[in-house]
Amino acid sequence: MAKRKGIEVSIALSDAVKLTNADVIAAYPITPQTHIVEHLAELVANGELDAAFIPVESEHSAMSACLGSSATGARTFTATAGQGLELMHEVLYVASSMRLPIVMAVANRALSGPLSVWGDHSDVMAVRDTGWIQIFVENGQEAIDHTICAFRIAEDNRVLLPVMVHLDGFHLTHMIEPVTLPEEEDVSRFLPPNRYPLPLDPVKPVAMGDFAPPVIYTEAKWAQEINLRNSKSIILEVWREFEKAFGRKYLPVEHYRSEDAKTLIMTMGSFSETASLAVDSLRQKGESVGQIKLRLWRPFPFKELRDAVKNADTLVILDRALSYGGPGGPVCTEIRAALYNEAKKPKIVSFVGGMGGRDISVAGFEQIITQGMEIARKGSPNEYEIFGVRE
Numbered sequence: 001m002a003k004r005k006g007i008e009v010s011i012a013l014s015d016a017v018k019l020t021n022a023d024v025i026a027a028y029p030i031t032p033q034t035h036i037v038e039h040l041a042e043l044v045a046n047g048e049l050d051a052a053f054i055p056v057e058s059e060h061s062a063m064s065a066c067l068g069s070s071a072t073g074a075r076t077f078t079a080t081a082g083q084g085l086e087l088m089h090e091v092l093y094v095a096s097s098m099r100l101p102i103v104m105a106v107a108n109r110a111l112s113g114p115l116s117v118w119g120d121h122s123d124v125m126a127v128r129d130t131g132w133i134q135i136f137v138e139n140g141q142e143a144i145d146h147t148i149c150a151f152r153i154a155e156d157n158r159v160l161l162p163v164m165v166h167l168d169g170f171h172l173t174h175m176i177e178p179v180t181l182p183e184e185e186d187v188s189r190f191l192p193p194n195r196y197p198l199p200l201d202p203v204k205p206v207a208m209g210d211f212a213p214p215v216i217y218t219e220a221k222w223a224q225e226i227n228l229r230n231s232k233s234i235i236l237e238v239w240r241e242f243e244k245a246f247g248r249k250y251l252p253v254e255h256y257r258s259e260d261a262k263t264l265i266m267t268m269g270s271f272s273e274t275a276s277l278a279v280d281s282l283r284q285k286g287e288s289v290g291q292i293k294l295r296l297w298r299p300f301p302f303k304e305l306r307d308a309v310k311n312a313d314t315l316v317i318l319d320r321a322l323s324y325g326g327p328g329g330p331v332c333t334e335i336r337a338a339l340y341n342e343a344k345k346p347k348i349v350s351f352v353g354g355m356g357g358r359d360i361s362v363a364g365f366e367q368i369i370t371q372g373m374e375i376a377r378k379g380s381p382n383e384y385e386i387f388g389v390r391e
Contacts, residue, residue, distance in 0.1 A: 009140035010035035016147040019187040023074035026054040026065035031117040032169035033081040033107040059084035063091040070100040073199035082109030096131030101154035102162040109169040110356045118357020119169030121320040133163040134297040140177035168270040252301035254293040261290030263314040278365030315346040316372030320354045328384025347376040353387030
């Protein structure tokens, strides 16, 4: 029987990779991701995981090595954060366009400069259009669960796309939390062996990543887009199967006390739990507030988002990244676009906060929500509000 125990989230995620029997891990250590690949290196060195661990000289090399291993049909994992994710940037497009089912944990981190090793969502927003499936987790249990689900999603022959699992740097990666690690035999039943359909094989040569002249490039990218869109139904199918096997339910957009709420706060990642406490506090004070949490970032859950906000008067969105020179946060920009043609839509108020690892307390979220309600009533001269800035 699976046992509940206290463990650092990075270590728990590594143990989840072990449960999937990954074949190849290629990684370069970078804060705050380091504990993930350090523990995997230990598991391989101790003979607890029968896998090839490839220590490389950079994150660009790490993802390049993953391309090769995944193309041979090996179950492939890596992890990175912040500047490392950006150093991988050009190779990320290759992984998705070649339909290689790599799984990568991203310990979300602020980008330089100034130099920061602390967490926000600047790194993920910089790679949002690389063609990867992208999932956000809120706590350690979700990090375990979605790492396991990510392999099944990625390796499904109807999908064959790489998957990023996003977990907040330090606020989540370095926290010790109570989690339940599934039994290995249960994971084996849920996750079938990787059967990549066209692996690199000297006996049966195949071409990958070919040159594309203008006459076919558009069609190739459109096929990639259709494939990413269509992956959503398989993601939902996998999450339903996971619920049957392990009892935990996941949705593209998740709700907390939102059914009758006139004001909603939207969050992503580990700050969602703090925001939930603020919702509780404000409801005790008589405010009609609730919360929605965006779990599936790519492919974007248009229908679920529209359904989630259709009865609300105000939607307050917290971004943990700034779109410089633009209208505020990148998530809010996408939400506004997704709701543009809706006949009935809430007033949207954009906040940017929690950058560079700065905390937002329960009281801080109460302030964001109440200020957002006031802006919705009276308006604001600003395109967005930046929370907690000292001017």
